[in-house]
Amino acid sequence: MHNFSAREKYLISNTLNCLPVILQGRAVLIDLRNETSVAGIISIADGHMTCELTDAVFIDRNGQYHAFDHFMIRNRMIRLLHLPPDLDIGHELAQLHRKPARRAKTNAKRTFKQKRAEERHKETLESIKSQRKADQPKEDLSQLGKN
Structure with missing residues (x-):
């Protein structure tokens, strides 16, 4: 795995740069x-969010395809990243944001930034869960009464 700087670790943990x-x-x-x-x-x-792709295909404005062995994309150029449909993003985010092992209690308080980052992370996970529930097919209520 890549060794990330402190700034990169912060961005990965607190933004969609992950x-x-x-x-x-x-x-x-x-x-x-x-x-x-x-x-x-x-x-x-x-x-x-700077990405290097292998076995890349560049699709220009005219719809023509150009193959590349390696292709680098700078973060400023990315408009949209299509997620694969089989990706369980909630599970992946939970794995990425595991809490560190418990340490001995100290008197240090969490900073405002830490509290806000944790709240935003929880909100994101909750919105993903609610979206999944909304996407699941509803059971036919007429079938429930017959059982």
Whole structure:
């Protein structure tokens, strides 16, 4: 795994910059800001969302395909990152944001930034759970009464 700087660790833990890191080794489609797209396998991603893709296919504005062995995308160029449908993003985020092992109690208080980051993380996980519940098919109520 890549050694991340302190700033990158912060960005991965507190923003959606964690998505390319989670998707390393998987095939993705990335839409770029200049109306083009790149499909390939993310081989390296850093905390700033800079991605290196292998076996990449560049799709230009005219719909023509251009193959590349290696393709680098800077963070500023990314407009949209398409997530694979089989990815369980809630589980991946929970794995990424595991709490560290318990240490001996100290009198140090959590900072405002730490509290806000934890609250936002919890809100994100809750919204993913509620979205999943809304996406599940509803049971036919007429069938429930017959049993």
